[in-house]
Amino acid sequence: MSSATLTPPPEQAATFRRLRTRLARNGLWVALEHSRTRVVTMLGTSAFVFGFTFAVGLYLFNLLAKANIPFKGAIVEGLFDLMFFTLGTMLVFSTGLILYASLFTSPEARYLLCSPARADRIFATKFQAAVAFSSWGFVVLGIPVFLAYGYVTGVPWFFFALLPPYLLGYVLLPGSVSAILCLLLVRYVPRNRKQFFAVLGVVAVAVAGVWVYKVGIGLKKSAATGGRELDDLIGQFDLFRSGLAPSHWMTRGVMAAARNDLTGALVPLAQVWSNGLLLYVVAAWTAKRVYRTAYDRTAGGGRGKKVYGASWLDRVMGGLVFYLSPQTRTLVLKDFRTFRRDPTQWAVLIIFGLLMMIGATNMRQTYTAGLATMDRYAVSLMNLSGTAVLLCAGLSRFVFPLISLEGRKFWILGLTPVSRDQLLWGKFVFAATGALVVGEVLVLLSDAVIGLPAEGVALHAAVMAVVAVGLSGLNVGLGAYLPNFRETDPSKIVVGFGGTVNMVAGLGFIVLVIGAMAVPLHTAQLARAAAGGEKAISPWVYAGVPVGLLAGAAAVILPLRAGARSLRAMEF
Amino acid sequence: MPAPPGSETRFPLMIDITGVTKSYGPKVAVRDLTLQVPAGELFAFLGPNGAGKTTTIKMLCGLLFPTTGTVRVGGFDLRTHGDQARALVSYVPDQPFLYEKLTGREFLQFTADLYAMPRDRAAAKIDEVIGLFHLDEFVDDLTERYSHGMRQRTVFAAALVHEPKLLIADEPTVGLDPKSIRELKTLLRKLADSGTTVFLSTHTLDIAQELADRIGIIDRGQLLGCGTLTDLRKRAAMDGNLEDLFLAITKEEAAEAAVVS
Numbered sequence: 001m002s003s004a005t006l007t008p009p010p011e012q013a014a015t016f017r018r019l020r021t022r023l024a025r026n027g028l029w030v031a032l033e034h035s036r037t038r039v040v041t042m043l044g045t046s047a048f049v050f051g052f053t054f055a056v057g058l059y060l061f062n063l064l065a066k067a068n069i070p071f072k073g074a075i076v077e078g079l080f081d082l083m084f085f086t087l088g089t090m091l092v093f094s095t096g097l098i099l100y101a102s103l104f105t106s107p108e109a110r111y112l113l114c115s116p117a118r119a120d121r122i123f124a125t126k127f128q129a130a131v132a133f134s135s136w137g138f139v140v141l142g143i144p145v146f147l148a149y150g151y152v153t154g155v156p157w158f159f160f161a162l163l164p165p166y167l168l169g170y171v172l173l174p175g176s177v178s179a180i181l182c183l184l185l186v187r188y189v190p191r192n193r194k195q196f197f198a199v200l201g202v203v204a205v206a207v208a209g210v211w212v213y214k215v216g217i218g219l220k221k222s223a224a225t226g227g228r229e230l231d232d233l234i235g236q237f238d239l240f241r242s243g244l245a246p247s248h249w250m251t252r253g254v255m256a257a258a259r260n261d262l263t264g265a266l267v268p269l270a271q272v273w274s275n276g277l278l279l280y281v282v283a284a285w286t287a288k289r290v291y292r293t294a295y296d297r298t299a300g301g302g303r304g305k306k307v308y309g310a311s312w313l314d315r316v317m318g319g320l321v322f323y324l325s326p327q328t329r330t331l332v333l334k335d336f337r338t339f340r341r342d343p344t345q346w347a348v349l350i351i352f353g354l355l356m357m358i359g360a361t362n363m364r365q366t367y368t369a370g371l372a373t374m375d376r377y378a379v380s381l382m383n384l385s386g387t388a389v390l391l392c393a394g395l396s397r398f399v400f401p402l403i404s405l406e407g408r409k410f411w412i413l414g415l416t417p418v419s420r421d422q423l424l425w426g427k428f429v430f431a432a433t434g435a436l437v438v439g440e441v442l443v444l445l446s447d448a449v450i451g452l453p454a455e456g457v458a459l460h461a462a463v464m465a466v467v468a469v470g471l472s473g474l475n476v477g478l479g480a481y482l483p484n485f486r487e488t489d490p491s492k493i494v495v496g497f498g499g500t501v502n503m504v505a506g507l508g509f510i511v512l513v514i515g516a517m518a519v520p521l522h523t524a525q526l527a528r529a530a531a532g533g534e535k536a537i538s539p540w541v542y543a544g545v546p547v548g549l550l551a552g553a554a555a556v557i558l559p560l561r562a563g564a565r566s567l568r569a570m571e572f
Numbered sequence: 573m574p575a576p577p578g579s580e581t582r583f584p585l586m587i588d589i590t591g592v593t594k595s596y597g598p599k600v601a602v603r604d605l606t607l608q609v610p611a612g613e614l615f616a617f618l619g620p621n622g623a624g625k626t627t628t629i630k631m632l633c634g635l636l637f638p639t640t641g642t643v644r645v646g647g648f649d650l651r652t653h654g655d656q657a658r659a660l661v662s663y664v665p666d667q668p669f670l671y672e673k674l675t676g677r678e679f680l681q682f683t684a685d686l687y688a689m690p691r692d693r694a695a696a697k698i699d700e701v702i703g704l705f706h707l708d709e710f711v712d713d714l715t716e717r718y719s720h721g722m723r724q725r726t727v728f729a730a731a732l733v734h735e736p737k738l739l740i741a742d743e744p745t746v747g748l749d750p751k752s753i754r755e756l757k758t759l760l761r762k763l764a765d766s767g768t769t770v771f772l773s774t775h776t777l778d779i780a781q782e783l784a785d786r787i788g789i790i791d792r793g794q795l796l797g798c799g800t801l802t803d804l805r806k807r808a809a810m811d812g813n814l815e816d817l818f819l820a821i822t823k824e825e826a827a828e829a830a831v832v833s
Binding site: 011012014015018019022023026027030107108110111113114115116117118292293295296299300486 | 594595596597630633634635636637639654655658659661663665667669671672673674675678682683685686687688714716
């Protein structure tokens with residue numbers, strides 16, 4: 001065919017820029033025109049989160065001031081290193097997940113790949129959206145922390161001026177790394193993905209386990225002796241503190257700005273941006289080379305025919321919710337089947353659970369003479385808090401989007417002879433049952449491993465029950481009250497407005513419940529141990545239990561009631 | 573602009589599929605498919621569910637690549653010159669995609685920009701397709717408010733706004749009212765007559781029989797028959813309408829497959 005004429009390569013960057021501008025403008029107009037309350041709630045909540053983070057920051061930095069810890073010294077630097085490294089690692093995962101969904105499973109990607117849009121241009125558009133989605137929380141939460149730091153410590157004006165470019169520049173690095181990993185994994189990962197990811201997971205758990213073990217030893221030694229052993233403990237964090245770690249460039253720059261050293265602040269900033277941009281160019285080049293073939297590989301991956309049927313796990317779940325009506329039980333089993341057939345949903349829980357058990361076991365082995373009561377209470381409180389945060393993250397990721405994901409298929413459920421309240425109740429029971437089983441098993445096992453006394457174990461079991469049931473109520477209720485039916489990607493629902501409100505509410509709820517129910521006993525035990533074990537424990541340490549129970553009841557009743565009202569009013 | 577590689581054919585071929593096999597893991601979706609469609613032909617692609625029609629279409633759009641064999645559009649190999657090939661193609665899928673927060677007109681403008689149409693030409697063409705598909709009443713509303721039929725008409729308008737050389741449509745009449753279906757059939761025929769190649773995948777055999785210059789029947793990834801209605805009658809050794817022929821040819825194949833297995 002010789003008659004085909006070719007158009008010159010179009011200026012696609014401008015085309016996509018116009019597209020994004022129009023989408024943003026129209027979206028904002030629709031929001032202001034039709035959902036003004038939602039916009040006001042969104043701005044109000046963001047302002048509240050901002051203010052709350054600022055207040056917590058002020059409080060913590062004032063504590064440092066009282067302890068006479070130098071604000072511009074090694075300890076604060078270490079804390080910043082750890083914070084940037086942790087946030088950076090989280091951004092790698094969250095951006096990668098969002099990018100995978102946008103590049104390989106979204107209808108828009110399919111549409112664009114059939115057009116003459118260049119692969120790297122499609123990638124660039126999706127990358128910007130994914131980084132914005134995954135990082136806005138980082139920027140919104142990071143700014144008040146550093147504002148509080150600057151306010152308490154007294155810093156020059158350019159410290160504040162450099163904050164936005166620092167934080168914005170930093171998100172490019174983990175974003176680009178996750179983009180490169182995502183593209184290469186999809187393109188080159190062996191066909192036998194299940195085995196590949198199983199091996200990868202085991203290696204990751206093993207590496208993390210060794211690290212936790214070393215930190216455990218460092219903690220024990222430094223608590224006992226101090227001095228050189230403290231250096232050993234800090235040595236476990238060398239990875240984040242080396243000159244090659246972008247998190248350390250951030251810390252170095254921010255600390256230099258705090259010390260009134262403008263040149264020292266600008267050099268790391270240049271380092272962050274230049275490396276971020278270079279990595280972004282590498283990611284775009286990788287996309288140009290492999291995106292289309294990677295898409296083909298995902299779409300054409302296929303696998304042998306698998307017959308799905310009932311499993312003994314379904315029978316266990318059915319048994320756990322025997323008290324429900326048959327209709328609600330059917331809904332619970334439907335959600336459970338969807339959950340267990342998606343390995344990405346439960347693999348993360350297993351990995352975190354394993355890490356926690358490795359940590360608890362290491363603590364036990366580290367203290368060969370057996371844990372002192374004081375240590376037991378300190379470590380078990382850490383385990384309890386860790387499990388609660390894990391549940392909060394897990395439920396936010398998997399339960400909060402459940403109603404949103406019914407989306408355009410909602411009419412199927414809407415036409416069934418099941419009431420909307422039953423639907424919500426079914427999701428709540430599903431979430432609460434799963435969360436109770438996971439939470440209680442993890443907490444009781446880790447308490448047993450470290451040999452916590454019975455009164456502590458019983459209290460932890462009660463706290464975990466309140467946390468699991470309360471978080472389930474929050475997630476299901478808020479999921480119905482603030483649904484996002486337009487979005488089909490659960491990770492975007494989670495990092496959207498409703499998901500963020502839910503996450504913040506969940507974390508606040510955990511702090512309240514653990515603070516009221518568990519912290520008094522632990523504090524009393526620590527004080528008792530410090531006094532040589534002679535001080536009696538007052539029964540008043542349990543005074544916070546009713547407060548925790550009330551908070552749990554409120555976390556279930558209020559969101560579920562609001563969610564049910566919203567669901568009943570929903571049209572389909 | 574140099575002629576595309578492999579363009580030295582005697583007749584201008586718009587679609588040239590040679591020895592294509594496409595596997596999804598262990599499952600072979602398309603098996604050793606060879607098919608040529610010249611420019612200006614209206615080709616109907618028929619087959620039962622899961623026969624391999626959509627996979628073939630996705631390879632023609634450059635969304636998927638063949639496991640073996642080559643797919644060329646307008647002389648351009650989709651694997652090596654994909655961007656050039658895709659510039660010639662418009663694809664209307666059975667479940668059309670629209671940006672929810674764009675108006676119909678903005679979507680048409682985006683499509684024109686994506687295909688690098690000059691501003692004046694794009695403006696004229698947008699007005700033309702708005703009239704052609706009767707989008708006037710809703711073209712300035714956000715597409716999130718459109719019914720399925722309105723979406724389908726908008727997607728067709730976008731598919732034609734950049735004057736493609738090859739129009740691929742997967743079940744194009746789903747969701748359209750009888751009047752729109754009538755108009756669409758007339759339009760497709762007119763497009764083919766004016767030199768645009770139309771590759772139509774459909775289950776509506778009446779449309780294929782009424783419109784198509786040639787018909788291809790695919791089942792279990794293999795092309796069972798390809799030609800005019802007369803050719804297919806010879807192949808099936810029977811008279812009758814397209815429905816009878818389609819059922820006879822696919823039934824024959826199913827029986828052969830059963831014997832082999």
